[in-house]
Amino acid sequence: MYGRSIVRIFVVGLLLCTICMNGSGQDNKEIWVTKVQAQTHNRLLITLWVENWEIRVDQDLPIRISIRNNGSEAVYFVRKEDSQIINDRGDVLIASPVPIPEDKGKKYDFSFHKIRPGEEHSGQFVIPHKLFQEEYDLNIKTGLGFVNDITGLDRNLKYGDDPDELRGILFRRIEVVAVGELRVFVRQD
Numbered sequence: 001m002y003g004r005s006i007v008r009i010f011v012v013g014l015l016l017c018t019i020c021m022n023g024s025g026q027d028n029k030e031i032w033v034t035k036v037q038a039q040t041h042n043r044l045l046i047t048l049w050v051e052n053w054e055i056r057v058d059q060d061l062p063i064r065i066s067i068r069n070n071g072s073e074a075v076y077f078v079r080k081e082d083s084q085i086i087n088d089r090g091d092v093l094i095a096s097p098v099p100i101p102e103d104k105g106k107k108y109d110f111s112f113h114k115i116r117p118g119e120e121h122s123g124q125f126v127i128p129h130k131l132f133q134e135e136y137d138l139n140i141k142t143g144l145g146f147v148n149d150i151t152g153l154d155r156n157l158k159y160g161d162d163p164d165e166l167r168g169i170l171f172r173r174i175e176v177v178a179v180g181e182l183r184v185f186v187r188q189d
Contacts, residue, residue, distance in 0.1 A: 044177075
């Protein structure tokens with residue numbers, strides 16, 4: 001008798017949950033991801049976030065970034081002067097700074113931000129509003145680049161130097177970390 005009561009309570013509870021899920025707004029109660037974190041094996045704690053889950057189509061979207069080095073060795077965060085941002089119907093990729101050869105003679109525009117043990121580096125990426133001109137969900141993926149050694153990489157090119165040589169060295173040293181997926185709504189009004 002006691003066992004049947006528990007089964008009835010379970011079935012009624014399951015039925016109520018199903019009714020609530022279907023009737024009260026799976027359509028209008030979506031979940032938006034505004035902050036993601038990842039920790040690497042060498043104890044870098046990487047956090048990406050947006051201030052608002054909803055923006056207008058005429059607003060740029062800043063993606064805040066924080067990298068905390070909880071490890072025992074310094075690491076260098078690699079940035080490219082012009083971050084490549086791609087929007088494919090709402091799937092947005094902020095590409096990692098992979099130093100593949102582009103156009104011959106194109107400048108070497110990578111910067112290296114040293115993060116010592118116990119220190120934190122903060123910054124942002126900005127997704128320009130011109131990349132989303134209509135109302136839809138944005139699913140934002142980000143790739144970040146790190147190196148342990150910048151010997152020979154962090155220098156200005158002299159006249160006649162080939163930037164591909166430096167790109168090749170950086171390509172062999174860089175480690176790319178993909179960090180979660182943010183989800184934001186872009187509204188038309």
